[in-house]
Amino acid sequence: MLIETHDLRKTYGPTVAVERLTLSVGAGEVFGFLGPNGAGKTTTVKMLLGLAAPTAGQARILGRPPGDPAIMGRVGFLPEQFRFPPWITAADFLDIHGRLCGMAAAERRTRTAALLARVGLADRANSRLGEFSKGMLQRIGLAQALLNRPALVFLDEPTSGLDPLGRHEVRDLIRELRGDGVTVFLNSHFLSEVEVTCDRVAIVKRGRVVRLGALDELTRHATEIELRVAGLTPEAATGLAQWGRVVRDQESGIRGPEAGGRGQETGATEVVRIVMAVAGEDVAPALAAYLTGAGAQIYALAPRRLSLEELFMRVMQEET
Amino acid sequence: MRSVFEIARLTFLEARMRKMLWAIVLLGIAFLALYAIGFHLIYTDIRAHMVGGAARLLEPVNFFVLAGLYAINFLVVMLAVLTSVDTIAGEIASGAIQTIATKPLRRGAIVVGKWLGLALMLAVFTVAMCAALMLIVKLEADYTVRNPIQAIGLIVLEGLIVLTLSILGGTRLSTLTNGVVVFMLYGLAFIAGWIEQIGSMLRSEAAVNIGIAVSLLMPSEAMWKRAAYLLQPPFLRELGLDATPFGAASAPSEAMVVYAVLYTALALWIAIKEFSRRDL
Numbered sequence: 001m002l003i004e005t006h007d008l009r010k011t012y013g014p015t016v017a018v019e020r021l022t023l024s025v026g027a028g029e030v031f032g033f034l035g036p037n038g039a040g041k042t043t044t045v046k047m048l049l050g051l052a053a054p055t056a057g058q059a060r061i062l063g064r065p066p067g068d069p070a071i072m073g074r075v076g077f078l079p080e081q082f083r084f085p086p087w088i089t090a091a092d093f094l095d096i097h098g099r100l101c102g103m104a105a106a107e108r109r110t111r112t113a114a115l116l117a118r119v120g121l122a123d124r125a126n127s128r129l130g131e132f133s134k135g136m137l138q139r140i141g142l143a144q145a146l147l148n149r150p151a152l153v154f155l156d157e158p159t160s161g162l163d164p165l166g167r168h169e170v171r172d173l174i175r176e177l178r179g180d181g182v183t184v185f186l187n188s189h190f191l192s193e194v195e196v197t198c199d200r201v202a203i204v205k206r207g208r209v210v211r212l213g214a215l216d217e218l219t220r221h222a223t224e225i226e227l228r229v230a231g232l233t234p235e236a237a238t239g240l241a242q243w244g245r246v247v248r249d250q251e252s253g254i255r256g257p258e259a260g261g262r263g264q265e266t267g268a269t270e271v272v273r274i275v276m277a278v279a280g281e282d283v284a285p286a287l288a289a290y291l292t293g294a295g296a297q298i299y300a301l302a303p304r305r306l307s308l309e310e311l312f313m314r315v316m317q318e319e320t
Numbered sequence: 321m322r323s324v325f326e327i328a329r330l331t332f333l334e335a336r337m338r339k340m341l342w343a344i345v346l347l348g349i350a351f352l353a354l355y356a357i358g359f360h361l362i363y364t365d366i367r368a369h370m371v372g373g374a375a376r377l378l379e380p381v382n383f384f385v386l387a388g389l390y391a392i393n394f395l396v397v398m399l400a401v402l403t404s405v406d407t408i409a410g411e412i413a414s415g416a417i418q419t420i421a422t423k424p425l426r427r428g429a430i431v432v433g434k435w436l437g438l439a440l441m442l443a444v445f446t447v448a449m450c451a452a453l454m455l456i457v458k459l460e461a462d463y464t465v466r467n468p469i470q471a472i473g474l475i476v477l478e479g480l481i482v483l484t485l486s487i488l489g490g491t492r493l494s495t496l497t498n499g500v501v502v503f504m505l506y507g508l509a510f511i512a513g514w515i516e517q518i519g520s521m522l523r524s525e526a527a528v529n530i531g532i533a534v535s536l537l538m539p540s541e542a543m544w545k546r547a548a549y550l551l552q553p554p555f556l557r558e559l560g561l562d563a564t565p566f567g568a569a570s571a572p573s574e575a576m577v578v579y580a581v582l583y584t585a586l587a588l589w590i591a592i593k594e595f596s597r598r599d600l
Contacts, residue, residue, distance in 0.1 A: 053599060070424070073423075082415070100323065100425060
């Protein structure tokens with residue numbers, strides 16, 4: 001494992017930034033660390049890089065304690081709040097970081113040219129960073145993070161400040177890194193970029209990991225079934241709880257055939273729309289049998305996996 | 321050590337790219353030119369009207385040498401604070417330090433590298449300015465300053481004390497607070513130096529002790545006092561012609577110089593420790 005943490009904890013006075021974080025990230029994996037602002041994502045990255053000392057717990061990256069100079073030459077990092085010296089040119093900036101990584105002059109020249117081309121800044125090699133737009137600074141930051149051919153890269157909000165095209169390029173870059181066997185720890189609150197790039201995801205909320213697993217695994221257990229039924233008695237509606245949790249329950253605005261000649265007057269044939277959160281789509285046949293057995297008429301029964309965004313929103317709305 | 325030199329190089333590069341080096345060089349030349357013109361005019365006038373022996377002529381020359389070196393000494397202290405007050409505190413506040421601190425180097429190398437880069441620039445400035453001033457005096461008045469190497473060394477040491485304290489403060493304090501603290505400490509040492517000098521002349525043991533106690537807290541001004549004492553010709557003191565606002569009636573001992581060196585080394589060591597254990 002390239003990253004391993006055990007009960008990692010960080011507090012600032014009475015405020016808990018990270019609570020008992022235990023996770024492991026393997027070689028070549030793209031790991032998404034998702035959470036709203038203030039969830040403890042950046043603090044976690046700082047602890048993994050040795051920039052912040054944990055209050056409790058242990059962490060190891062590349063088999064060594066975070067920040068150990070013996071391994072930091074194989075680690076790349078793009079901070080969330082990347083501040084650049086405005087007086088330096090793009091090429092000199094990369095050259096200085098290459099020197100700090102202990103790279104030889106010839107290698108620095110080769111890598112600088114290759115990375116400037118890779119992030120679309122080849123024609124701005126001799127421009128001062130003070131003249132760069134926010135998106136261009138983010139690109140040079142990415143180049144800096146990849147300069148030393150790292151085995152493990154921490155990207156903290158890498159698409160922040162980028163336009164849609166830039167975001168797309170970053171996603172391609174992350175895929176390339178995965179193809180090269182580089183492990184990527186991606187901190188982000190852009191769910192779409194996590195969804196298309198990450199192998200596994202941890203969702204953090206108020207310093208705690210509340211979901212952890214492969215994307216498919218997380219969403220498999222986050223399925224909704226949309227029902228449109230008529231003739232649902234109150235008892236049958238109560239009985240739905242055995243299959244899952246009713247998320248929404250509303251009139252559909254559609255009317256079914258009248259029953260017993262009373263129909264519209266009693267509302268007995270009103271088609272209701274019910275959305276249920278269930279453990280998986282395999283409950284659908286049993287649920288259909290239950291409703292039929294209870295005398296309800298099924299107009300629709302549609303299982304649907306949640307997108308990562310919907311899962312994220314649901315998790316954020318849950319009480320902890 | 322490679323990391324230390326790379327950080328020192330980066331510090332030097334920053335000073336050059338931000339045009340700080342040019343500003344210092346050009347204004348330093350302006351200072352020396354002004355001093356040379358002023359000294360020439362005043363020395364010519366004094367020599368034309370001087371009545372008495374050679375010793376009487378040495379008194380104003382000594383005064384102007386001490387005045388010039390005192391001004392340089394003050395510039396060195398100002399430069400030491402202004403160049404270093406933001407170098408660590410500012411980079412911590414902006415987050416710029418994060419990409420440096422995650423490179424394969426020890427955090428101590430960042431502190432020592434920045435200190436080394438600034439210390440070398442400060443030392444070169446001090447030596448160049450002091451030597452140029454002494455050369456002006458030599459060419460104009462054929463006056464050879466006494467103990468030039470020791471005196472310049474002490475002025476450099478004073479700058480290093482202030483520089484190191486500023487870097488130490490930057491590991492814990494914000495830029496503004498750090499600047500205020502270092503300047504106030506320098507101010508305390510400055511006034512304590514005067515209390516000690518006047519106390520020495522008036523034979524007030526309590527005043528001298530206060531001055532020494534503050535010098536132990538902040539030994540910067542004591543270095544100037546010793547430099548000034550060494551610069552003065554002994555016979556001016558014997559004739560009672562050494563009283564200038566810039567000179568020293570009594571000199572801090574060699575032990576104080578050793579103390580100042582150890583003080584600086586300790587301050588740098590604490591800065592390394594503080595920076596190494598703080599969150600960035």
